[in-house]
Amino acid sequence: MTTLFIKNMVCNRCIMAVRNELDNSGIEPVDVQLGEVILEKELTT
Numbered sequence: 001m002t003t004l005f006i007k008n009m010v011c012n013r014c015i016m017a018v019r020n021e022l023d024n025s026g027i028e029p030v031d032v033q034l035g036e037v038i039l040e041k042e043l044t045t
Contacts, residue, residue, distance in 0.1 A: 001030065004037040 006018065011034075019032045031038040 002039045002042045004039065004043075006035055006037060009034045 009015065009018065015032050015034065018037060019029065022029050022032075022037065027039065027043070029037050030040050
């Protein structure tokens with residue numbers, strides 16, 4: 001599992017926005033919380 005830390009997430013709307021952007025990019029997060037996203041796999045370029 002990989003954890004991404006994201007600055008300036010302060011509310012549930014931020015969680016929804018981050019989750020939507022990840023879904024639109026084809027990335028399925030395991031969990032999205034304030035300030036962090038947990039992914040099953042590492043991101044590659």
